[in-house]
Amino acid sequence: MMRYEVPQLETERLILRGHRESDIAAEKAFFATDASQFVGGPIPPHRAWRTVAMMMGHWALRGFGFWALEEKATGAYVGRAGLWFPDGWLEKEIGWTLMNDATGKGYATEAALAARTHAHDVLGWETAISQIDPKNDASKAVAARLGARFEKHFEDPEYGQIEIWRHPAPADLVNGGMEAYA
Amino acid sequence: MTIAPTISTARLTLRQPEAGDFPAYAGYCASDRARFVGGPFDAVKAFEKLAAMAGHWVLRGFGRYIIEHKGAPVGHVGPLALESGQDPEMTWTLWNETSEGKGIAKEASAAVLDHLLQDAQWAGLISRVDAQNTPSRRLAESLGATLTDEAAPSWMPTAVTYRFLKVGV
Numbered sequence: 001m002m003r004y005e006v007p008q009l010e011t012e013r014l015i016l017r018g019h020r021e022s023d024i025a026a027e028k029a030f031f032a033t034d035a036s037q038f039v040g041g042p043i044p045p046h047r048a049w050r051t052v053a054m055m056m057g058h059w060a061l062r063g064f065g066f067w068a069l070e071e072k073a074t075g076a077y078v079g080r081a082g083l084w085f086p087d088g089w090l091e092k093e094i095g096w097t098l099m100n101d102a103t104g105k106g107y108a109t110e111a112a113l114a115a116r117t118h119a120h121d122v123l124g125w126e127t128a129i130s131q132i133d134p135k136n137d138a139s140k141a142v143a144a145r146l147g148a149r150f151e152k153h154f155e156d157p158e159y160g161q162i163e164i165w166r167h168p169a170p171a172d173l174v175n176g177g178m179e180a181y182a
Numbered sequence: 183m184t185i186a187p188t189i190s191t192a193r194l195t196l197r198q199p200e201a202g203d204f205p206a207y208a209g210y211c212a213s214d215r216a217r218f219v220g221g222p223f224d225a226v227k228a229f230e231k232l233a234a235m236a237g238h239w240v241l242r243g244f245g246r247y248i249i250e251h252k253g254a255p256v257g258h259v260g261p262l263a264l265e266s267g268q269d270p271e272m273t274w275t276l277w278n279e280t281s282e283g284k285g286i287a288k289e290a291s292a293a294v295l296d297h298l299l300q301d302a303q304w305a306g307l308i309s310r311v312d313a314q315n316t317p318s319r320r321l322a323e324s325l326g327a328t329l330t331d332e333a334a335p336s337w338m339p340t341a342v343t344y345r346f347l348k349v350g351v
Contacts, residue, residue: 019240046264052237052241053233053238054233054237057199057233058237060199060236061201061229086229087208087225088229
């Protein structure tokens with residue numbers, strides 16, 4: 001099989017793990033709705049499958065990627081969060097996307113914080129951005145809760161105008177730590 | 183049975199995609215050779231496609247192999263199963279014209295088909311080839327595929343469909 005490993009992480013309410021085939025039904029449903037407009041959707045089911053395959057392959061090629069988010073209480077797949085840097089990407093990125101019935105609970109912040117801690121502590125990242133659609137207020141609120149700051153606008157050839165948010169560097173988090181943003 | 187992650191032939195090693203394949207693969211994606219599969223594609227798309235090729239192995243337990251010839255990646259070959267409810271699709275692609283005319287695509291495809299249809303006893307595979315892609319159509323026929331009258335899918339309206347069947351059925 002592919003030589004890759006997705007390290008399993010845990011937060012208070014979530015398990016972060018590799019994607020499985022059984023997660024894809026939820027992704028297909030999500031990608032059929034307008035809620036996916038900020039992450040390249042809506043797209044047909046077969047392209048949703050390919051998107052998940054691509055996320056798994058990012059681990060194989062880069063050694064990091066997006067985790068599937070599993071709700072501890074129910075075992076349900078509630079979304080994904082992780083670290084993204086395909087070839088040609090602006091900068092190393094921290095991203096998050098929740099399925100439609102999982103929003104409003106703080107899951108994105110909880111998961112992205114775990115992903116960022118992994119980036120800092122395990123991968124040695126010194127900085128990271130998040131690219132956010134200017135209309136995506138929920139995502140901007142997550143970025144703000146994570147202590148990220150709006151930096152500039154960027155004209156993406158595919159997504160149009162997006163906002164670049166800059167995450168705090170590891171050194172900025174030492175005093176007060178992540179709790180300062182919780 | 184488990185599908186082999188690596189297959190060796192007389193001249194070739196077929197193996198799973200890895201990060202070092204990216205420059206050569208991106209070169210192919212940016213070239214006119216990608217026109218039969220919806221391209222050319224930029225580097226971002228190329229990365230996504232190579233990642234999807236790797237992720238297919240993770241999710242399905244089989245996928246497309248990188249063709250290695252004299253230590254260099256020169257193409258990809260193997261089965262693809264998107265969610266079409268159909269038999270998996272057999273594909274073969276050489277990334278550079280300098281690899282053509284040496285029987286590499288045929289040697290690689292024949293080894294994969296042997297493994298899937300004989301060792302693993304798969305019932306069958308299809309192949310979709312652009313009607314104008316004469317070299318690829320000839321290759322399908324020389325590998326024992328039969329042309330079907332299946333309609334072209336909406337996303338590849340100029341394709342013809344071939345079918346490979348399990349040996350001895």
